[in-house]
Amino acid sequence: MTDRLKRLFLNEKAILAIILLNAIVIYLQVCGYEHLVLDILDIACTIIFIVEMLVKHSEYGLRGYWKDGWNRLDGILVILSIPSLINVFVPTIASNLSVLLILRVLRVLRFFRVMHFFPNFTKVVQGFKVAMRESYGVLLSFLVIVVIFGLLNCSMFQEADPEHFSSPLRSIYSVFQICTVEGWYEIPNAIADYYGNSPIIPHLVRLYFTLLLIMGGIIGMSFINSIFVDAMAADNNDDVKDKLNKIQQELSDLKQELSKR
Numbered sequence: 616m617t618d619r620l621k622r623l624f625l626n627e628k629a630i631l632a633i634i635l636l637n638a639i640v641i642y643l644q645v646c647g648y649e650h651l652v653l654d655i656l657d658i659a660c661t662i663i664f665i666v667e668m669l670v671k672h673s674e675y676g677l678r679g680y681w682k683d684g685w686n687r688l689d690g691i692l693v694i695l696s697i698p699s700l701i702n703v704f705v706p707t708i709a710s711n712l713s714v715l716l717i718l719r720v721l722r723v724l725r726f727f728r729v730m731h732f733f734p735n736f737t738k739v740v741q742g743f744k745v746a747m748r749e750s751y752g753v754l755l756s757f758l759v760i761v762v763i764f765g766l767l768n769c770s771m772f773q774e775a776d777p778e779h780f781s782s783p784l785r786s787i788y789s790v791f792q793i794c795t796v797e798g799w800y801e802i803p804n805a806i807a808d809y810y811g812n813s814p815i816i817p818h819l820v821r822l823y824f825t826l827l828l829i830m831g832g833i834i835g836m837s838f839i840n841s842i843f844v845d846a847m848a849a850d851n852n853d854d855v856k857d858k859l860n861k862i863q864q865e866l867s868d869l870k871q872e873l874s875k876r
Contacts, residue, residue: 624663624670633663661700664693688730750842757835764827765790775809776802793824794831
């Protein structure tokens with residue numbers, strides 16, 4: 616009986632079914648549905664996840680369990696979900712509204728456990744790491760440029776448009792918003808209206824933000840995207856090259872055998 620239970624908790628398909636059931640329960644709870652059955656299922660799923668973690672600790676050992684990256688993710692999410700389980704039996708800990716919100720957020724984080732069941736998701740993560748390593752210099756350079764123009768715009772347009780440039784942080788965010796082509800025309804129009812009495816300044820403002828959009832939003836973001844996508848695809852290209860090299864080597868060996876005959 617113990618071996619059967621152990622095999623059950625080590626069965627990834629069974630655990631995936633529990634995760635999906637728990638996801639449905641949490642979705643209904645977040646939507647506002649309140650029912651005793653949903654609460655019982657939520658508690659049962661949490662207990663199952665805790666038992667699963669204990670069984671894997673018994674099977675793989677403490678070091679073996681936490682050595683695996685996916686087990687670390689699962690273990691952290693299970694530990695974060697324990698307070699919501701304690702809250703069921705000791706509801707006084709959630710008497711504060713902020714604590715209750717935190718417990719709800721931690722419960723929703725269990726969705727992340729579904730990720731490592733996706734096909735080839737590990738390769739996607741590895742490709743993302745490679746892409747970040749290859750393109751972090753460009754990302755940092757782009758961030759520095761955004762900060763510089765954010766400080767520049769804060770000093771120039773702080774009075775003209777306090778909604779977007781009243782502080783350095785808000786100004787930096789507004790520049791980033793322009794670079795992502797989000798509401799880029801609203802900001803220069805508001806500043807141009809502020810200088811409406813001048814015959815030249817409104818046109819210069821619109822020209823300035825248009826150039827900022829072209830350099831930062833269209834060219835800059837496209838350049839970053841191209842580098843990032845190329846770095847993520849580089850791993851797949853290496854696999855294709857290795858396969859082509861193997862095929863070429865096999866053809867060479869076959870030609871040598873045929874020439875000997």
